[in-house]
Structure formats: structure tokens, C-alpha cells
Amino acid sequence: MLSQYFENPILATYYYPRPSWGQEQIAQDLKVFSECDLRAVWLFYDPFYDIDDSEGLRYLLDSADAVGLQVVPVLGQFTQLQDDLKIVNVDGTTSDDPRYWNMGCFRKPRLLNLAIERAARFLKEFGTHSSLYRIDDKPVMSFVHEAYYRNSVPEFGGDEMKPNCYCDDCRAAFKDYLKKHGMSDELSPPVDTSDPILWQHWINFHAESIPLFLKNLIAAAKAVMPLWATHECNDFYPASWQSVYTGNDWWEMGAVLDFGHEDMYPLEFDNRYQCYVYNYAKDIMKSALGFQGLITANGQAFNSWLGYQLPSNSMSEQIYSALGHGALGLVWWTELPSLSADDEAKRYHMIRQTKQVNRLYLDLVKRLSGYTPASAEIALLYSWTTMAQSLNDEHTYDTLLVYMLLTQSGYPVDIVSEKQVSNGILAERHYKAVFALGCSALPSIVQEQLTAFAENGGILFVDYAPYMNDAFQPLFPDWRNYTKKSLRTYEITHELPVTVQLAAAALIPPEDAEVFAYFNDKSAAIFRTSFGHGAVFMIGSYIGWDYSNYPGNYDLAKMFPFYIRRDYALREYLVQLLTQEGIC
Numbered sequence: 001m002l003s004q005y006f007e008n009p010i011l012a013t014y015y016y017p018r019p020s021w022g023q024e025q026i027a028q029d030l031k032v033f034s035e036c037d038l039r040a041v042w043l044f045y046d047p048f049y050d051i052d053d054s055e056g057l058r059y060l061l062d063s064a065d066a067v068g069l070q071v072v073p074v075l076g077q078f079t080q081l082q083d084d085l086k087i088v089n090v091d092g093t094t095s096d097d098p099r100y101w102n103m104g105c106f107r108k109p110r111l112l113n114l115a116i117e118r119a120a121r122f123l124k125e126f127g128t129h130s131s132l133y134r135i136d137d138k139p140v141m142s143f144v145h146e147a148y149y150r151n152s153v154p155e156f157g158g159d160e161m162k163p164n165c166y167c168d169d170c171r172a173a174f175k176d177y178l179k180k181h182g183m184s185d186e187l188s189p190p191v192d193t194s195d196p197i198l199w200q201h202w203i204n205f206h207a208e209s210i211p212l213f214l215k216n217l218i219a220a221a222k223a224v225m226p227l228w229a230t231h232e233c234n235d236f237y238p239a240s241w242q243s244v245y246t247g248n249d250w251w252e253m254g255a256v257l258d259f260g261h262e263d264m265y266p267l268e269f270d271n272r273y274q275c276y277v278y279n280y281a282k283d284i285m286k287s288a289l290g291f292q293g294l295i296t297a298n299g300q301a302f303n304s305w306l307g308y309q310l311p312s313n314s315m316s317e318q319i320y321s322a323l324g325h326g327a328l329g330l331v332w333w334t335e336l337p338s339l340s341a342d343d344e345a346k347r348y349h350m351i352r353q354t355k356q357v358n359r360l361y362l363d364l365v366k367r368l369s370g371y372t373p374a375s376a377e378i379a380l381l382y383s384w385t386t387m388a389q390s391l392n393d394e395h396t397y398d399t400l401l402v403y404m405l406l407t408q409s410g411y412p413v414d415i416v417s418e419k420q421v422s423n424g425i426l427a428e429r430h431y432k433a434v435f436a437l438g439c440s441a442l443p444s445i446v447q448e449q450l451t452a453f454a455e456n457g458g459i460l461f462v463d464y465a466p467y468m469n470d471a472f473q474p475l476f477p478d479w480r481n482y483t484k485k486s487l488r489t490y491e492i493t494h495e496l497p498v499t500v501q502l503a504a505a506a507l508i509p510p511e512d513a514e515v516f517a518y519f520n521d522k523s524a525a526i527f528r529t530s531f532g533h534g535a536v537f538m539i540g541s542y543i544g545w546d547y548s549n550y551p552g553n554y555d556l557a558k559m560f561p562f563y564i565r566r567d568y569a570l571r572e573y574l575v576q577l578l579t580q581e582g583i584c
């Protein structure tokens with residue numbers, strides 16, 4: 001598949017023209033993109049079909065061809081707020097705020113038909129157009145920009161996200177799901193976590209909605225002509241429990257795509273530059289594609305809409321980050337539509353800044369031909385069940401912050417899903433150490449696989465995890481004592497105190513365990529115990545949260561320690577534990 005790829009990799013900018021801009025403006029935009037040494041545009045073509053303007057679209061494709069730009073057609077969020085398609089929330093309201101950019105419920109047959117119609121029309125009209133970007137003679141097409149179920153924006157001061165979708169189509173499909181899983185189809189969709197097992201089924205079912213939609217849409221498009229299919233996986237959701245409500249399980253989504261593509265930016269929601277989340281998203285995408293095949297990233301060539309400026313070295317950092325984490329394609333988002341079309345300098349200010357790194361990127365991709373990313377000896381477990389049961393970010397950030405710790409220490413790290421673990425990936429990929437952090441709710445099969453990993457010689461790291469319910473438990477509940485309320489610090493090497501930032505439980509080490517650290521009340525805080533041919537390290541506190549409070553920029557942490565906290569001694573300590581186990 002990738003034989004010719006390295007000579008003509010994906011290096012593009014998103015382009016979302018309005019037919020009302022006029023042909024002259026469109027031709028000018030394309031000329032500037034070409035001057036920036038971009039190879040392609042990822043084109044949102046919907047606005048042309050909104051007004052039935054195939055000729056306008058043809059003009060655009062011809063103009064791209066004329067300046068040597070290739071085109072990847074992107075089916076955008078082409079519809080919103082149609083009454084019969086709306087998402088129904090747990091309280092019976094529908095998700096009506098246009099800021100949420102919902103296309104509607106992905107279980108709606110009419111939404112699927114509309115999407116198929118749009119995709120098929122493009123392929124029938126332009127599938128053989130010479131401007132289309134192709135790999136091995138097949139065009140690449142992206143299906144839907146950011147598919148999700150959203151009913152609030154807590155990050156911008158909105159209420160908490162609510163469970164969804166309770167529309168008639170989801171209710172009917174849930175009955176089928178229950179039958180398939182050997183349960184009574186008389187059960188109603190749950191509205192809260194009071195029945196943990198039914199709730200988990202409901203959330204798992206919800207996570208199938210978008211992948212099923214994409215799978216059907218892609219199959220219909222491929223029936224028109226063979227192509228490579230991708231989808232722009234949504235924003236910051238790998239690092240947030242909100243995924244369980246938005247229906248964004250990247251592993252489920254990756255399973256129906258030919259290429260991985262994601263939409264994470266370093267300055268997405270914050271003035272603090274979050275390159276570790278940017279990297280994390282790529283490593284998750286890579287994992288979601290089964291550690292094979294192409295993954296591509298988005299680049300940020302716009303200043304934050306919250307007013308924050310992109311740091312001057314950001315574009316360079318982004319391309320090295322993307323490549324370092326296996327993304328061999330890059331698509332910039334830039335800020336054309338928000339700026340006046342009359343002001344040439346302003347309109348192209350950001351995209352012009354990509355020129356130098358575009359050249360560098362093309363050169364670096366070419367050099368990477370024949371190489372594969374270093375294989376990771378360490379895996380981090382991403383627990384969908386914990387997110388669904390806890391409805392908070394204690395697990396997600398514990399994991400992300402340890403990811404930051406490990407990558408800062410030079411370790412390549414894989415992030416693996418519960419399903420991958422259940423299917424035996426820990427043995428398949430020969431990990432030496434696995435971290436299951438803040439995992440308060442794990443399905444029993446995942447628990448069995450994790451303990452089998454240690455029994456077979458692996459090193460398993462487990463840290464604090466609150467007790468949620470009997471149905472889904474944390475690992476090793478007998479080693480945890482939740483009754484102690486006064487745990488504030490624990491001491492690692494040389495009597496260095498580490499502050500318990502969030503929560504901790506005293507440990508009850510098994511007899512042969514070696515205790516490495518104690519809490520302020522002298523109870524065990526960290527121990528190692530042999531486990532079959534391997535070992536388990538147990539940590540009584542959330543080690544990721546204790547290490548840092550933010551996956552942000554290294555320099556910023558040095559400049560503003562009150563803003564971004566890092567415990568460098570704890571990082572060195574963890575690296576030392578790994579090194580002693582031969583993982584360096």
C-alpha cells in the first residue's frame with residue numbers, strides 16, 4: 001500500500017470555501033497554498049452541493065490541478081438541527097445549540113442516506129478527476145469531520161454533559177444489542193449508573209453508533225468506486241471521559257477506517273501549549289489502527305480562538321511530534337474564513353508560515369521510507385469501562401500524565417484498549433511493563449489478562465483506584481485499605497516527600513512484598529511483589545497526578561511552576577524502578 005507513498009505523502013491544508021467567495025478568490029487561495037509548498041487540499045465540498053453547484057466545484061478542482069495541488073474530498077458536517085435527526089438527551093430535551101455542531105443521531109437511517117447521497121454524488125461526478133490525491137490509483141476520501149454526540153460545552157462554561165441518545169432509533173437498536181448479548185430486550189435504556197452492568201452495556205452500545213454509521217457510509221462509497229477511507233477523529237476526547245457520552249471510542253472508529261486521522265491541536269482549549277496531548281492522540285490513533293497502516297495528523301496553523309498565539313517554534317515542534325509518533329501525513333488547519341477576504345496579508349498570514357516546515361516535512365518523510373517506529377516495551381491501559389463507570393477524568397489524566405513522564409524520559413509507549421488487552425495484545429507485542437493506572441472499573445477478562453501478563457514474566461504497575469461497585473472492580477482489591485483518611489504524603493528515595501494530590505489508599509502488602517515507600521501515617525505506599533514469573537508494583541496514590549497537573553509545555557513548566565507543577569524526583573524514581581527491572 002505504501003510503496004509510492006513516501007514520494008508523495010499527504011501534506012495538505014484543510015480548505016472550506018464558500019461558493020459565494022467567487023472564482024477569483026478560490027483561485028487565489030489555491031495559488032497561495034501551492035506557493036507554501038503544500039501538496040494537497042482537504043476540501044469540504046458540501047457548500048457546493050448545498051446550492052447544487054457542481055460546476056463551481058469543477059472549477060475548483062480544475063484550478064487546483066492547474067497549480068499542482070491534489071484534492072482529498074472531505075464530507076463535512078453537512079447538516080445540523082433538522083428536527084427528525086436531533087439527538088435526544090436523558091431529560092427528554094434535544095441537543096439544539098448550534099455551537100455543538102451535531103449532525104444528529106448517527107442511528108438515523110435518513111442521516112446515513114443523506115451522507116451516502118453526498119459522498120456518492122461526489123464520486124460519480126469527480127471520482128476520476130485528475131486532481132484527486134491517489135495512493136496506488138485509488139483516491140483518498142475523508143468521511144465526516146468530527147462525528148460526535150454533544151450536548152454541552154463544559155470546557156466553555158456549559159453544564160455537565162448528559163447521557164444520550166434516547167431517540168426511537170437508538171431505543172430500537174438497543175433492544176437488538178441486548179438480545180445479541182443474551183439479555184432481556186425488555187430492559188429500558190438506563191438513565192444513570194445505578195445498574196452498573198446495564199449502564200456499561202448502554203455506553204458500549206452508544207460507542208458502536210458512530211463506527212456503524214461510518215462503516216455503512218464507507219461501504220456505500222466503495223460500492224461506487226474503490227477508495228481509501230478515513231475520518232477525522234474528534235479533538236481532545238481521547239484525554240477526556242466525555243468520550244463515553246460523545247460516543248467517541250477511537251479504537252471502535254479506527255477499526256472501520258483504512259487510514260487513521262485525528263484532530264488534536266497543541267493549543268486546542270488552553271493558552272498552555274499541550275504538546276503531550278498532541279502526541280498522545282497520535283499514539284492512540286496508531287493503536288486504534290492496530291499498529292499498522294497509515295496515520296495522519298492535523299497541524300495547527302491558526303491562533304487559538306480563545307486569543308492565545310501559537311508559539312513561534314510551534315510548527316516545527318508539531319511536525320517533529322507528528323513524525324516522532326508515527327504520523328506520516330499532515331493536514332494543517334488554518335484560519336481563512338474568519339478573516340476578511342480583502343486583506344490578503346492577514347488572510348494568508350498563518351498558512352504562509354508553514355512553508356519552511358512543509359519542505360522539511362516532505363524531506364523527513366522521504367528519509368523515513370523503510371523505517372518503522374521503535375517498538376514500545378511499555379504499554380498503558382486506556383480503560384473505557386473506568387471512564388463509563390466513574391464519569392470523571394481521574395483515570396484518563398493519571399494515564400496521560402504518566403505517558404508524559406515516560407515519553408519525557410525517552411520511552412516509546414503504546415496505549416492499548418481493554419478490547420486489545422482482552423484479545424491478547426500484551427503477549428503479542430511482547431511488552432515488558434504494563435501500567436494500569438487509576439483503573440477503578442475493569443471487566444474481569446481484562447483483569448485476568450493483566451494478572452496473566454505478570455504471571456508470565458511481565459512487570460505490572462498499578463496505582464490508586466477507588467472502589468466503584470461490585471460489578472467492576474479495581475485490580476487487587478485485597479491489597480487496598482480505603483479506610484485511612486489522613487494520607488497526605490509518602491516518602492520516596494532519600495526521604496523525599498511526595499504530596500498526595502488527589503486521593504490515596506493505604507496498601508496491605510502481601511507477606512513477601514518489598515515495601516519501598518510509606519505514607520505519613522507509616523502505612524505502605526509503594527511495594528513490589530513477585531507474581532508468578534513477573535512482578536506487580538503497587539502504588540497507593542495516583543502517580544500521574546502526583547507527578548504533574550498538566551500535560552503542557554516543558555519551558556512553561558519551568559517559567560510558571562505555580563501554573564504547571566512537576567515532581568522531577570518522582571519521575572526519576574519511577575524511571576529508576578523501571579531500570580532496575582531491565583527496562584531502560
Ligand SMILES: [Zn+2]
Nearest residue numbers: 105165167170
Ligand atoms: Zn439516537
